[in-house]
Amino acid sequence: MRRRAKIGLLIMRIAFLMTVAAITSALVPAPRQNEGELLYDGACATCHDAPAANSRAPQKDALKQRSPEAIVDALTGGAIPRRMM
Numbered sequence: 001m002r003r004r005a006k007i008g009l010l011i012m013r014i015a016f017l018m019t020v021a022a023i024t025s026a027l028v029p030a031p032r033q034n035e036g037e038l039l040y041d042g043a044c045a046t047c048h049d050a051p052a053a054n055s056r057a058p059q060k061d062a063l064k065q066r067s068p069e070a071i072v073d074a075l076t077g078g079a080i081p082r083r084m085m
C-alpha cells in the first residue's frame with residue numbers, strides 16, 4: 001500500500017513537471033530567423049558576398065561594420081543607390 005502511494009506521488013510529480021514544461025515552452029517564443037539576414041540573402045548577397053575585383057561594392061564583412069542607420073542612409077540618399085541598383 002505504502003509503495004503504491006509512493007508511485008502515485010511520483011506520477012503526480014512527473015505530470016506536474018510536464019505541465020510546467022509545456023507552459024514554459026508555450027510562453028517562450030521559438031527563435032525566429034534573423035529577418036535582416038534573410039533580407040540580405042535575398043536582395044544584397046548577389047553583389048556584396050563576393051564582389052568582383054573591379055567592383056566598388058563593399059564586402060559583406062565591411063557592411064557588417066556599419067550601423068543600421070548608415071546602411072539606410074547609403075540606400076536612400078545620394079547617387080550611390082542609383083549606381084548600385
Ligand code: HEC
Nearest residue numbers: 040043044046047048055056057058071074080083084085
Ligand atoms: C546589383 C548589385 C548590388 C546589389 C543587389 C546591392 N548592392 Fe550595395 N553596392 C553595389 C555597388 C556596385 C556599390 C558601390 C557603389 C559605388 O560606390 O559606386 C554598393 C555600395 C553599397 C554600400 C556602400 C555605400 C557607401 O556609401 O559607401 C552599401 C551600404 C550597400 N551597397 C548596401 C547594400 C544593401 C543593404 C543591399 C541590399 C538591400 C545592396 N547593397 C544591394 C552593388 C549592389
